[in-house]
Structure formats: structure tokens, C-alpha cells
Amino acid sequence: xxxxxxxxxxxxxxxxxxPRLVDELECVLSVLLAIxxxxxxxxxxxxxxxFSGYMVMRGxxxxxxxxxxxxxxxxxxxxxxxxxxxxxLLPYLVAASLVGAAIGGLTLYGxxxxxxxxxxxxVGLTFExxxxxxxxHPGFPVVxxxxxxxxEVVAGTVACVVVSMASTLTARRRWxxxxxxxxxxxxxxxxxxxxxxxxxxxxxxxxxLWVFFGISDLAQSAVTIMAVMLVPVSxxxxxxxxxxxxxxxxxxxxxxLGGVMAALFLFAAHGNxxxxxxxxxxxxxxxxxxxxxxxxxxxxxxxxxxAILVTLVPDSYAAAEIDPGLHRLIxxxxxxxxxxxxxxxxxxxxxxxxTPPARRVAGEASSSE
Numbered sequence: 001x002x003x004x005x006x007x008x009x010x011x012x013x014x015x016x017x018x019p020r021l022v023d024e025l026e027c028v029l030s031v032l033l034a035i036x037x038x039x040x041x042x043x044x045x046x047x048x049x050x051f052s053g054y055m056v057m058r059g060x061x062x063x064x065x066x067x068x069x070x071x072x073x074x075x076x077x078x079x080x081x082x083x084x085x086x087x088x089l090l091p092y093l094v095a096a097s098l099v100g101a102a103i104g105g106l107t108l109y110g111x112x113x114x115x116x117x118x119x120x121x122x123v124g125l126t127f128e129x130x131x132x133x134x135x136x137h138p139g140f141p142v143v144x145x146x147x148x149x150x151x152e153v154v155a156g157t158v159a160c161v162v163v164s165m166a167s168t169l170t171a172r173r174r175w176x177x178x179x180x181x182x183x184x185x186x187x188x189x190x191x192x193x194x195x196x197x198x199x200x201x202x203x204x205x206x207x208x209l210w211v212f213f214g215i216s217d218l219a220q221s222a223v224t225i226m227a228v229m230l231v232p233v234s235x236x237x238x239x240x241x242x243x244x245x246x247x248x249x250x251x252x253x254x255x256x257l258g259g260v261m262a263a264l265f266l267f268a269a270h271g272n273x274x275x276x277x278x279x280x281x282x283x284x285x286x287x288x289x290x291x292x293x294x295x296x297x298x299x300x301x302x303x304x305x306x307a308i309l310v311t312l313v314p315d316s317y318a319a320a321e322i323d324p325g326l327h328r329l330i331x332x333x334x335x336x337x338x339x340x341x342x343x344x345x346x347x348x349x350x351x352x353x354x355t356p357p358a359r360r361v362a363g364e365a366s367s368s369e
Contacts, residue, residue, distance in 0.1 A: 019059070019175045024288045026167050027057050028281045033159035035313055041155050044148040047313040047324065052156020054284065054305060055369060057164060059177020064164035067118060068157035074119035075153045078107075078126025079146035086131050086142045097207040100131050105200030108226050112192040112233055121230065122153075125369070128203065128222035135207060136216050191236040198346050199229045202338045209334070220331025224251065225339050227369050241347050247299055248336045254300030255332055258287065258307025259325040265312060266322055273317035283308030306369065 034053030038046040056068045081103065089096040107124030111117045130145045202225045209215045228247040235243050265279035287308060290301025311325035 017175070019177050020289070020292050022167065022171045022175045023057070023059060023177065023292060024285050025171075026163055027054050027288045028284045030054065030057050030156075030160045030163040031280065031284050031309065031313075032277070033163060034156040037155040037159050038152060041151050043151040043155055044144075044315065045152055046315050047310045048149070048152040049155040049159075050280075050309045050313045051306060051369065052153045053159045054156075054288075054309065055302075056157050056160040059180065060172065061161065061164040061168040063180065065161050068161055070116055070119040071122055072150075072153055072157055074122025075126045075150055077119075078123040079130060079150050081123070082127050082130035082134075083142055083146050085127075086134055089131070090135060090138070093207055093211055096131065096135070097204045100128060100207065101200045101204035103127050104203040104222065104226060105196045108199050108229060109192055109196035111226075111230055112196065113187070113189050121226065124226055125223055128206075128226070129219040132206060132210070132219040132222055135210050136218065189233055189236075192233050195229060195231075195236050195240065198342055199225050199339070201346075202335070202342045205338050215334065217327045217331035218334065220328050221335035221338065223369055224248075224332045224335030227251070228336070228339060241343050244343060245340065246296070248340060250297060250300040251303050252329075252332055252336060254287075254297075254303025255307045255325075255329050257300075258283065258304035259311060259322075259329055261286075261304075262308050262311035262325055263322050266320060269320070271318065271320060276312050276317055276320055280308060280312045283312065302369075 030053040031050045034049045035046055038049035043049055052068075052071060056064055056071055058064045058067055085099065086096075089099055104124045104127070107120050107127075110120030111124070114120050126146075126149055130142065130149065133145050134140065134142050203222060206218045206221055210218055228244055228251060231240065231243050231247070261283060262279075265276065265283070269275035269279065284305055287301050287305025290304060291298050293301070307325055307328065310328050311322060312320070314320040314324070
């Protein structure tokens with residue numbers, strides 16, 4: 001199929017009733033409800049609640065509920081660790097760098113190999129975000145950073161489950177989602193440990209960047225490092241460098257394209273909240289449609305959507321601006337600029353060797369932000 005035929009097919013499926021369109025409408029409704037709930041709960045970063053409302057959504061309420069519980073559980077544990085450890089670590093740069101990197105690396109290994117992959121991922125992501133946010137803004141209590149992360153995830157998850165339940169009882173009866181086979185979960189896996197160690201090295205470099213160069217937006221850099229390294233365990237080995245590099249490219253490209261579209265919407269809206277809300281819905285539909293294409297650019301579709309949300313879902317529509325989208329793009333570029341040299345150097349200095357097959361059991365498929 002050439003590009004012209006594929007483009008016409010994508011346009012047709014964008015409006016054709018079916019499971020794919022239902023999924024995209026579910027995501028739009030979940031995001032909009034998450035925004036409302038986040039404002040009601042007093043969450044500080046409303047766009048993160050919208051992220052959760054988007055990322056948790058799956059084709060049946062049972063899948064959405066499980067994914068939401070894992071996201072809330074992982075966020076809560078990560079926030080609790082941050083409350084306990086971050087005040088002790090930040091006076092000491094080396095300690096903050098080593099402990100933050102170790103927690104990120106261990107939780108990434110859990111996300112690569114564990115039955116509860118999504119929860120493991122969010123333990124690490126939350127800890128890294130709170131640590132680096134507090135490093136950049138030491139005047140704010142750690143508890144405030146941690147509390148708002150939990151509130152945002154709860155708001156987005158509740159919104160998603162409500163919409164998913166309503167859809168399961170109505171539209172999904174006629175257009176059920178295709179069954180999602182569980183991803184394999186591994187026991188001890190040396191290749192996954194090696195892969196997580198590479199991410200650990202990159203994560204360890206983030207606190208010094210702030211201290212010595214004053215670079216902000218490093219929370220998104222930590223998210224980028226962990227997200228691009230979350231690849232199927234079966235792909236680890238000689239080909240993992242190319243796979244991670246493609247994810248880096250798709251993450252940056254999706255964020256850039258989403259940011260460009262969001263900037264156009266911002267210019268057209270001139271601060272008009274209803275226009276921004278409609279633009280958010282359109283952006284979510286487009287991004288999810290790209291993601292649902294299941295082609296090599298599916299991951300770029302996710303990043304397109306998240307760029308739309310971080311830009312068009314401000315804490316106050318009266319203060320909507322392009323800066324959050326730019327900050328996220330900068331954070332992604334910094335994380336990528338750290339991760340790629342580590343991967344290349346490791347690939348050259350310590351090339352991977354074949355590892356024996358690991359024990360596999362059924363588990364949930366993992367996904368990244």
C-alpha cells in the first residue's frame with residue numbers, strides 16, 4: 001500500500017463508526033472530564049490529570065480500571081518515597097544523583113520484567129519528577145509536589161474509569177475493542193538489567209546539569225529517559241540501540257508536531273476558553289488516531305497528543321501560553337541528548353552478548369508516557 005492509499009484509508013477510518021472511532025471519542029471525553037475533576041480537586045498541574053485521563057483509557061472498563069489502579073498505586077508509592085528521601089538528599093548533590101538514578105534504574109527494570117509493569121514505571125517516574133521539580137524550586141515543600149502528583153493521577157483515572165464504564169455499557173456492546181493479549185513477563189533477565197543500567201547512568205547526570213548549568217525542565221528529561229528505554233524485553237540485545245533511537249526520534253517529532261498545532265490553536269483562540277477546549281478535543285482525536293494506526297509512528301501519535309495537552313490545558317485558560325509546550329520539548333531534547341551518547345558508548349565499549357531465555361509468565365503490557 002502506497003502513502004496515498006494509506007492516507008485515504010486513515011481519513012476514512014477517522015470518521016467511520018467502529019472500535020477505533022469509539023476509542024478516540026472515549027479518550028476525548030475522558031480528557032475533558034479529567035480537566036473538570038482536576039480543577040475541582042485543586043490539582044496544580046491540570047495537564048497531568050489530562051495525561052492520565054488519556055493514557056489510562058483501554059477498550060474495556062476492567063482494563064482501564066486495572067491500569068488506573070496500577071498508575072495510582074505506583075504514583076502513590078513514588079510520591080511517598082520522595083517525601084521520605086528528597087529532603088535528605090538535596091543538600092548533597094552526589095547523594096541526590098546516585099539515589100535518584102538507582103531508584104529510576106530499579107523501577108525501570110521492574111517495568112521491563114514485572115507482572116505489574118505499569119505500577120513499577122510510575123514509582124520511578126513520580127520519584128524522579130518530584131526530586132527534580134524540588135531541585136528546581138526548592139522554596140516549595142516536597143509534600144506539595146508529591147500531593148499534586150497524586151491528585152492529578154486520581155482525577156485523570158477516575159475520569160477515565162467513568163467514561164470507560166459508560167462506553168462498555170453502551171457503544172462497546174456494538175463495537176467491542178479487539179482483545180489485548182497480555183505481554184510476557186520475565187523472571188531475572190540479564191539483558192533487562194543491562195538496559196536499565198544504561199538508563200541509570202543517564203539519570204545520574206540530571207541533578208548536576210541543574211546545579212552546574214542551571215538547566216530547568218529536567219523532570220521531563222527524566223521521563224524521557226525512562227520512557228524511551230521502556231521497550232519489549234524480547235528486543236533487547238544487538239538491535240536495542242536502533243529501537244531506542246527510533247523511539248527518541250518519534251518522541252521528539254511527535255512533540256514538535258503537536259506543539260506546532262497547539263501554537264496555531266493558541267494563536268487562533270486569543271484566550272477564548274471554548275475554542276481551546278474544542279481544539280484540545282480535536283488534537284486528542286488526531287493523536288489517538290495516529291496512535292491507533294499501530295504503525296512505526298504510533299508512539300509519535302502519543303507524543304503528539306501529550307504536546308497538545310500540556311499546551312492547551314493550562315491551569316487557568318486566562319493564562320494559556322506556548323511556554324509549557326516549549327519546556328516539554330526542551331526537556332525531551334535534553335533527556336535524548338543524555339541518553340543517546342550513553343547508549344552509543346555502552347554499545348561500543350561493552351557490546352551486548354546473547355543471553356539465555358528467561359522464564360516468562362503472563363502479565364500486563366507496559367506502556368510509557
